[in-house]
Amino acid sequence: GAVVSQHPSRVICKSGTSVKIECRSLDFQATTMFWYRQFPKQSLMLMATSNEGSKATYEQGVEKDKFLINHASLTLSTLTVTSAHPEDSSFYICSARRFQGVYNEQFFGPGTRLTVL
């Protein structure tokens, strides 16, 4: 149990285009999902918290108009990188929170490698 998928796993796009990345919790419902970005040899940096049925909460320095997040259901959150530029090239990872009584555990997707030419 507790499987999180991401699609696509890898995407290459031209500068100026928009890219949508999907994050799905396959066998549990997730009211909260998280989006991270990871640059080579760096740790994960939280970009935003995605809440089902409400607006996402963005971390300081993350442009909400640049990185659009939609959490339309309890099993799906999407991240759209709008007007992508080469500096947006990175590894994007989502996680989904599974609530179990008094504590929560996060499960991560396999990541999406974005390359902007």
Added chain:
Amino acid sequence: KQEVTQIPAALSVPEGENLVLNCSFTDSAIYNLQWFRQDPGKGLTSLLLIQSSQREQTSGRLNASLDKSSGRSTLYIAASQPGDSATYLCADPRHGNNRLAFGKGNQVVVIP
């Protein structure tokens, strides 16, 4: 702001040796502590979650301890195998909103 430090940043050990990976926090008010494994170009796999009321957790050859008073956690991997080669990340899920604060990881190479 919680800052997480992992030492050593990288290490190589021969197969069969035990591994000791350290994780420390600037804010010792830790609620839970989670250890992850990340293979190159992949997502994270949850290894162990230590709840606030616990001092350690064990899963197979893995044992993680948590000392909240000093803001430290240690991951022990017994009898390392080449398949243990990966980057190990510790994270503090902030109580209440579950935003994870990550360290940069311990990059481990187990030499056959």
